[in-house]
Amino acid sequence: MxxxxxxxxxxxxxxxxxxxxxAMANSARDLRYIEGQNYGTAYNQLRDRGFSHIEDHSDNDGRTHTYWWNEDRKDCVHVEVRRGNVSDVSDAKNSDCNKGGxxxxxxxxxxxxxxxxxxxxxxxKKHHKKGKEYDDRGTAEFERGYRDGLHHTQYHNYNRTDAYSEGYEAGSEQRSANLRHHKGYAGYRQTVQFKDLDGDRARSADSALQSRGFRNVDGFKSNSAAYTIWYRSQSNQCLQMMVVNGRVDDIRDIRTHPQCR
Structure with missing residues (x-):
C-alpha cells in the first residue's frame, strides 16, 4: 500500500x-542598465558579466532577438535589439539557449x-506553435509546412490541414526575416543602407541621404503626407520617402522613376 x-x-x-x-533566474533585473545602449557596447557588457552569445534571429518588425547564456548561474536571457540599440532585456528559459532545463x-x-x-x-504530448497547441500529428504537419515555407518550395498541403498552412506561413515569414540584410540587388555594384532612417526626423533623414550619395530628384504631396524621390547613380538606387508630421513614415526602393536616371 x-x-x-x-x-x-x-x-x-x-x-x-x-x-x-x-525556478527561472532573474539576471534580466541586473541587466536593465544596458537597455538603450548601442548593441556593440551592450555586447561587451554582457561578455564582461560572464554571458556567452548563443544565437539570434530577426522578425518582420525589424527587431533582432538575441539569447545569452551564463554558465556560472545556469541562466538564459533574451536581449531584444532595434535599430542597433537594446530595446528590452528579459529572462528566458534555459531551453531558449539550447540548454537543459x-x-x-x-x-x-x-x-x-x-x-x-x-x-x-x-x-x-502536445506542442505550441504560433500561440496554438498541436498534438503530435499537428506538430508534424506544422513543421513540414514550416520547412517548405522556409526553403521557398511549393505549397503542398496534401493533408489539407490548418497546421501545415500555418507552418508554411511561419516559415515564409522567417525566410523574409533571415534575408532582411539582402537589398534585393544582383551584380557587382555596392548598394547603401537606408531602412535605418525609418522614423527619423525628415531634416535628419535628408542630410543622411545626401551624405550617402543620394540626390533629391522629385517630390509631391498627398493629403497629409509629403513624398520625395531620391536617386543614387553609383548604385542605381531609386528611393521614395514618405514624411508625415515631420518624420519618415516609410522609405523604400521603388527601383524606377522618370527622374531616377
Whole structure:
C-alpha cells in the first residue's frame, strides 16, 4: 500500500510540474542598465558579466532577438535589439539557449520519477506553435509546412490541414526575416543602407541621404503626407520617402522613376 501511495504522489507531482520545473533566474533585473545602449557596447557588457552569445534571429518588425547564456548561474536571457540599440532585456528559459532545463535537486527528482513521467508523456504530448497547441500529428504537419515555407518550395498541403498552412506561413515569414540584410540587388555594384532612417526626423533623414550619395530628384504631396524621390547613380538606387508630421513614415526602393536616371 505504501508503494501505491508513493506512486500516486509521484504521478501527481509529475503531472502538475511541481517537481521537475526549476525556478527561472532573474539576471534580466541586473541587466536593465544596458537597455538603450548601442548593441556593440551592450555586447561587451554582457561578455564582461560572464554571458556567452548563443544565437539570434530577426522578425518582420525589424527587431533582432538575441539569447545569452551564463554558465556560472545556469541562466538564459533574451536581449531584444532595434535599430542597433537594446530595446528590452528579459529572462528566458534555459531551453531558449539550447540548454537543459534543470540541475541540482530538480535533476535528481527527475531521475527518481523518470518511469512515471514517461507514462505521463505517452498519455499526452502536445506542442505550441504560433500561440496554438498541436498534438503530435499537428506538430508534424506544422513543421513540414514550416520547412517548405522556409526553403521557398511549393505549397503542398496534401493533408489539407490548418497546421501545415500555418507552418508554411511561419516559415515564409522567417525566410523574409533571415534575408532582411539582402537589398534585393544582383551584380557587382555596392548598394547603401537606408531602412535605418525609418522614423527619423525628415531634416535628419535628408542630410543622411545626401551624405550617402543620394540626390533629391522629385517630390509631391498627398493629403497629409509629403513624398520625395531620391536617386543614387553609383548604385542605381531609386528611393521614395514618405514624411508625415515631420518624420519618415516609410522609405523604400521603388527601383524606377522618370527622374531616377
Amino acid at each position: 505504501k508503494h501505491g501511495r508513493i506512486g500516486s504522489s509521484l504521478v501527481f507531482l509529475a503531472a502538475t510540474g511541481m517537481v521537475v520545473t526549476p 534543470g540541475g541540482g535537486d530538480a535533476a535528481a527528482a527527475v531521475g527518481v520519477i523518470a518511469g512515471v513521467a514517461l507514462l505521463g508523456a505517452l498519455l499526452s
